[in-house]
Amino acid sequence: MRIYHKLIITFLILSVVPTLFIGVIGFYNAKNSLSKAIISNLNNIADGGVGEIEAFIAARRSDMMVLQRQNVYKTTFSMLEQFDSDQSSFYRVEAKKAIDAQLAVFQIAYKYADISLTDRQGRVIYISNPDRESEVNRYIQNKDDLFQEVKGGTYICDVCENYDREHPFVFCLSGLAYGKADEVIGLIQLKFDMKEVFDRLNSGTSLGKSGEIICAKKTPNNEVLFLGPLKHREAFLSGKTIALGAKNALAIQRAVLGASGSGRSTDYRGNSVLSAWRPIKSLDWGLVAKIDENEAFLPINRLRNLLVAVVVMTVFSIILTALIIAKSIADPIDKLRRGAKIIGSGNLDYKIGVASNDEVGQLSLEFNAMARNLKKTTTSVLDLNKEIAERKRVEIEREKTLKWQQDVNALQQSLLAPVTLERKLRMITDGVTHIFDADFCRIWLIQSGDRCEQDCAHAKIKTGPHVCRHRDKCLHLMASSGRYTHVDGREHSRVPFGCYKIGRIAASEEHKFLTNDVVSDPLVHNHEWAGELRLTSFAGYQLKVPGGETIGVLALFAKHPILPAEDAVLDGFSTTTAFVVQQAVANNNILKKAVELARSIEELKRSQDMLIQSEKMASLGKLVSEISHEINNPLMIISGNAQISLMSEKLGGETKKTMELIMKECQRAKDIILRVLRFAKPSKGEIKEANVCQNIETVVGIIEKQFKTAGVEIKRKYLKNPPLISIDEQQLQEVAMNLLNNAKDAMPDGGTITITSFLENDHMRIDFKDSGSGMSEEVKRNILEPFFTTKADGTGLGLSICYGIIKAHNGELKFESQLNRGTTVTILLPIGKVPLA
Amino acid sequence: MKILICEDEIEVVNILKKFLKYKGFDADYALDGRAALELIKSGNYGIIFLDINMPELTGIEVLKHMKENHSKAKVIILTGYPGSTKDLCISLGADVYLEKPIDLKVIGEIVDKYAGR
Numbered sequence: 001m002r003i004y005h006k007l008i009i010t011f012l013i014l015s016v017v018p019t020l021f022i023g024v025i026g027f028y029n030a031k032n033s034l035s036k037a038i039i040s041n042l043n044n045i046a047d048g049g050v051g052e053i054e055a056f057i058a059a060r061r062s063d064m065m066v067l068q069r070q071n072v073y074k075t076t077f078s079m080l081e082q083f084d085s086d087q088s089s090f091y092r093v094e095a096k097k098a099i100d101a102q103l104a105v106f107q108i109a110y111k112y113a114d115i116s117l118t119d120r121q122g123r124v125i126y127i128s129n130p131d132r133e134s135e136v137n138r139y140i141q142n143k144d145d146l147f148q149e150v151k152g153g154t155y156i157c158d159v160c161e162n163y164d165r166e167h168p169f170v171f172c173l174s175g176l177a178y179g180k181a182d183e184v185i186g187l188i189q190l191k192f193d194m195k196e197v198f199d200r201l202n203s204g205t206s207l208g209k210s211g212e213i214i215c216a217k218k219t220p221n222n223e224v225l226f227l228g229p230l231k232h233r234e235a236f237l238s239g240k241t242i243a244l245g246a247k248n249a250l251a252i253q254r255a256v257l258g259a260s261g262s263g264r265s266t267d268y269r270g271n272s273v274l275s276a277w278r279p280i281k282s283l284d285w286g287l288v289a290k291i292d293e294n295e296a297f298l299p300i301n302r303l304r305n306l307l308v309a310v311v312v313m314t315v316f317s318i319i320l321t322a323l324i325i326a327k328s329i330a331d332p333i334d335k336l337r338r339g340a341k342i343i344g345s346g347n348l349d350y351k352i353g354v355a356s357n358d359e360v361g362q363l364s365l366e367f368n369a370m371a372r373n374l375k376k377t378t379t380s381v382l383d384l385n386k387e388i389a390e391r392k393r394v395e396i397e398r399e400k401t402l403k404w405q406q407d408v409n410a411l412q413q414s415l416l417a418p419v420t421l422e423r424k425l426r427m428i429t430d431g432v433t434h435i436f437d438a439d440f441c442r443i444w445l446i447q448s449g450d451r452c453e454q455d456c457a458h459a460k461i462k463t464g465p466h467v468c469r470h471r472d473k474c475l476h477l478m479a480s481s482g483r484y485t486h487v488d489g490r491e492h493s494r495v496p497f498g499c500y501k502i503g504r505i506a507a508s509e510e511h512k513f514l515t516n517d518v519v520s521d522p523l524v525h526n527h528e529w530a531g532e533l534r535l536t537s538f539a540g541y542q543l544k545v546p547g548g549e550t551i552g553v554l555a556l557f558a559k560h561p562i563l564p565a566e567d568a569v570l571d572g573f574s575t576t577t578a579f580v581v582q583q584a585v586a587n588n589n590i591l592k593k594a595v596e597l598a599r600s601i602e603e604l605k606r607s608q609d610m611l612i613q614s615e616k617m618a619s620l621g622k623l624v625s626e627i628s629h630e631i632n633n634p635l636m637i638i639s640g641n642a643q644i645s646l647m648s649e650k651l652g653g654e655t656k657k658t659m660e661l662i663m664k665e666c667q668r669a670k671d672i673i674l675r676v677l678r679f680a681k682p683s684k685g686e687i688k689e690a691n692v693c694q695n696i697e698t699v700v701g702i703i704e705k706q707f708k709t710a711g712v713e714i715k716r717k718y719l720k721n722p723p724l725i726s727i728d729e730q731q732l733q734e735v736a737m738n739l740l741n742n743a744k745d746a747m748p749d750g751g752t753i754t755i756t757s758f759l760e761n762d763h764m765r766i767d768f769k770d771s772g773s774g775m776s777e778e779v780k781r782n783i784l785e786p787f788f789t790t791k792a793d794g795t796g797l798g799l800s801i802c803y804g805i806i807k808a809h810n811g812e813l814k815f816e817s818q819l820n821r822g823t824t825v826t827i828l829l830p831i832g833k834v835p836l837a
Numbered sequence: 838m839k840i841l842i843c844e845d846e847i848e849v850v851n852i853l854k855k856f857l858k859y860k861g862f863d864a865d866y867a868l869d870g871r872a873a874l875e876l877i878k879s880g881n882y883g884i885i886f887l888d889i890n891m892p893e894l895t896g897i898e899v900l901k902h903m904k905e906n907h908s909k910a911k912v913i914i915l916t917g918y919p920g921s922t923k924d925l926c927i928s929l930g931a932d933v934y935l936e937k938p939i940d941l942k943v944i945g946e947i948v949d950k951y952a953g954r
């Protein structure tokens with residue numbers, strides 16, 4: 001909290017609070033004093049009122065006593081009774097005159113409204129008021145009760161209702177009338193109006209405009225019956241009641257119950273009043289003198305308003321004074337504070353302009369002197385700090401540059417690893433992203449356009465600055481690291497030479513481009529994108545090989561400015577990168593050539609092998625053909641002679657058998673020759689599209705029973721719905737028979753042969769797997785050599801023939817064997833119509 | 838019916854002659870292709886047994902000449918080169934192609950058929 005505010009608050013606390021306190025206390029003291037004085041006055045008024053009413057009633061009673069003893073009744077009463085029906089009777093007229101003469105004095109002297117006589121039966125026999133003559137001979141109500149009440153003397157009844165509109169507060173005092181022998185002959189009733197008394201009570205007091213004195217009595221129904229006029233209720237005439245215990249008119253309730261007192265309460269309207277209440281014991285009435293609080297405290301309320309005005313003015317004056325004093329104290333201090341702050345922040349030339357001659361003014365002068373001295377001291381320190389900071393900056397930059405250079409050197413070393421060009425380029429982008437804290441880094445290499453006719457987005461642009469004009473020089477995105485790592489994006493993977501920032505860098509006279517204000521640089525066409533990614537800088541470098549040819553671009557985006565030192569390192573590294581790329585491309589080409597060469601050599605070897613095999617087969621075919629001819633003729637001669645001999649009937653049994661053996665062996669020799677021939681030069685049988693599995697199954701069907709006897713089980717795992725293949729069914733069945741027989745022979749103690757067929761690439765593959773003895777390496781090497789056999793009675797031609805047949809079908813015959821585990825012979829036949837070789 | 842045996846192996850000729858005799862036929866023979874052709878031109882043979890591999894003229898050449906001369910003789914090829922010339926011989930008009938060694942019963946059946954027995 002500022003000192004200014006503190007001063008104001010202090011002033012206010014010290015001055016406003018006591019002022020308010022004094023004002024409030026004074027007001028309440030005055031109010032209490034006034035209240036006491038008013039209540040004291042009310043007490044006096046109430047006591048006076050009670051006395052006056054009691055005196056008035058006592059006078060009326062005294063009148064009654066006088067009348068009761070008047071002799072006039074003793075003679076006239078009986079006459080009035082007797083001649084009541086005849087108003088004009090002489091005796092009655094006389095009697096009335098006599099009574100009028102007595103009672104007229106009372107009526108006039110004491111202002112009675114009426115004096116009446118009633119006989120013992122309650123019948124009115126005389127009324128002094130000529131206006132009410134008509135009531136003569138009427139019977140009064142509650143006659144018996146009335147006689148009972150007046151036995152003890154007199155009785156005052158309640159306000160006589162409906163007596164007269166002009167006399168609303170007429171009371172009736174009843175007393176017994178006595179005859180000559182003091183016997184009761186009737187009733188005397190004095191009717192008097194108390195309005196005058198009530199008016200006098202109210203007019204004679206200092207109760208102000210709202211104050212009044214009211215009288216009331218308690219009824220047998222526990223109600224309070226008002227007996228006099230009520231000032232604030234014109235229509236509320238006497239005779240009205242309120243219930244005992246009601247919230248209003250508490251003072252009069254207390255008075256009719258016999259209590260005496262004074263204080264604050266509510267009147268019949270519910271208004272707050274100051275009142276004094278008293279019982280009128282002789283009448284069992286109650287009396288209240290009251291005045292409205294509003295009126296009673298009117299003077300004190302005026303005092304309050306005055307006090308409020310005085311206090312407000314005083315507080316206003318105090319606040320004004322406090323503001324002025326606080327400002328005069330706080331302003332120089334604040335000025336001093338601000339000055340100290342400015343000086344403290346380093347502005348030692350600042351002068352604190354406090355002009356006063358007091359302590360604050362002195363203090364400001366001291367501050368100014370101190371600032372001057374401080375300036376002298378700090379100037380030299382600042383110069384020193386500047387020099388240190390500059391040296392540090394240079395040192396940090398040097399260290400950074402050194403670190404970059406070291407990292408780049410390490411990267412260059414790692415690039416010597418024998419990896420692919422793509423891997424090397426990725427190593428470069430990874431390294432640059434890491435070393436220079438780039439957002440992402442990419443390398444493009446200039447190659448021929450490869451997507452121009454397909455889906456290259458740039459090839460579709462026909463107008464504007466980005467039309468692709470160099471299809472032979474397309475920038476291919478080769479490596480990307482950081483935010484983006486893919487290189488196969490639709491638009492970004494190829495950039496036309498001379499278009500966009502990368503193409504323009506590649507085609508530029510300048511070998512590099514650098515900006516540290518990406519979002520507004522015209523070369524970066526997508527400013528919005530750069531802004532969203534908060535990119536700050538972009539650098540692109542041509543990859544130039546010795547000789548000056550640009551082979552690509554290395555570019556990076558970063559969120560920090562690229563410093564000149566970084567630029568220098570990157571520039572140098574781009575040359576190295578170009579060299580590495582050139583080397584890698586060269587190595588890659590060499591590697592490709594080497595692979596191609598190895599493939600060619602392998603192909604050549606295979607061709608050579610095939611040629612050798614073909615030549616071998618051709619020679620063999622020719623040889624076999626010649627041999628077969630040379631052998632078949634002797635065989636013809638032998639078997640022919642044998643047949644001729646057998647035709648002779650003279651031939652003995654032994655000789656016949658010998659001849660038959662000769663014929664049989666000749667046939668065997670013929671079969672061997674046929675098989676050799678088929679191997680060396682497979683006959684061109686009938687080629688048609690057929691189900692290979694079905695053909696194999698035909699063979700299996702023939703041999704299965706025989707195999708089972710030898711303990712060999714054949715399992716089939718044929719391909720369902722195999723494709724039809726162009727084959728010589730007879731030859732294929734011969735192959736299957738051969739392979740199955742070989743498998744059986746490899747399992748002299750029985751075993752399992754599993755035939756599996758399935759599709760492999762464009763070929764139908766059939767595996768014949770046995771659980772036999774397998775083949776040694778030597779056997780494997782020679783397995784296809786004609787006449788090579790491991791069987792005692794074998795010709796060594798079976799597999800050779802199979803090989804020849806499968807080759808003739810453009811297929812392959814392969815062997816896989818493990819000694820003592822078994823052998824799998826695989827036939828691969830091309831699917832589709834393949835002309836036989 | 839006249840039968841000619843063209844075969845350079847005399848032992849084979851003898852066997853065939855013996856068998857044909859046994860069957861009731863007489864047969865001439867030629868030991869080379871040229872001689873065979875001469876005999877064919879001069880004689881009216883119903884059946885000719887023709888070896889492929891003969892000196893002077895091969896069986897194939899003899900067959901070609903026969904075809905050129907519209908010979909109506911039934912030609913039964915006898916060869917020690919199994920299968921290799923079958924298609925050619927049939928296309929040149931040979932009626933039967935038999936590979937050595939030959940079952941004589943087969944020859945008997947063929948000759949019987951051609952002789953209309």
